[in-house]
Amino acid sequence: MAPVVLVAYGSTYGSTAELARTVGDTLRKAGLLVEVRSAGLVRDLTPYAAVVLGGALYAGRWQRDARRFARRHRAALARLPLWLFSSGPLDSSAAQRTLPPPPSVRRQAHRLGARGHITFGGRLDERADGWLAHRIVASGKGGDFRDFVAVSAWAEGVARELRTLTAPQA
Template sequence: MGRMTAVLVAYAGRHGGTRQIAEVIAAELGAAGLTVDVRDAADVAGVEHYGAVVVGSALYYHRWRPEAVRLLERNARALAERPVWLFHSGPCGPGAATHQVSLPAKVALLAARIDAERTVTFGGRLDPATVHGLIPKLLASGRRAGDFRDWDRIKAWARDVGRRVRTRVAL
């Protein structure tokens, strides 16, 4: 299997929750026999060496992290030439695991430009210990605190991505 069939899983987040999702996705892709690199979006110089790309961002106030947006902007042409999947994590509280959040407008335009697959929303993690500011602290103190990441759903999505990478990328 050549280098071009490697998959990049890039993530952007402040507190490690999105990184953990990226690592679980990478583990599933690896189990499907794909070569995977997991990188912080800020550290991605280019995507030319990858046959497929997954980009994920934590959602803060319905915005993507700037380093994830920059990755999409800087690599738009190369991303348009390969299959791309996007995910974001963020919703917390009751119903978080099934709550679908639409892409922020700027990211939606980029996603359309690179012809990315439909974005999936995963529940997030809200740890009161890592939250700063009055409003976030109030949110974190109530029913929205906790870990709302649905690992079974994340793994199933990753397995689906793996199957589609294998059929769409010349092995």
């Protein structure tokens, strides 16, 4: 059976889940077998040959399910090829330049031996629950700043790397 790539995500309002589905679709188009799942629902990593883990950023920290996933599966993730992504800036900064991961995500990437990390723009609109989310949107700072072309391009790079890792050795 061909190796399966897990794309796991921590998402509160669905924006990061949509980014994860885009990553998964791009990896599939590159010929890889992929499962896209909420990080909170994954209990075992043994079926997977590689992992892409994404989390929505809130005040410089990943969404709770992404943090818990990284902590719960730390030993397995350290043995698997791993890429990380974050989503969250509610402006065009992620599209204009490479943003470094927040310190908490940078520490996770280092601990887990991640092969790479990227930050994509986020989305926050009037459908979001909560007082703070409504205040942000009402202040005019909400919107959709995701760049799906950039997400696909990044995932194509992950696919190229995965193919070189899994290519038969001569």
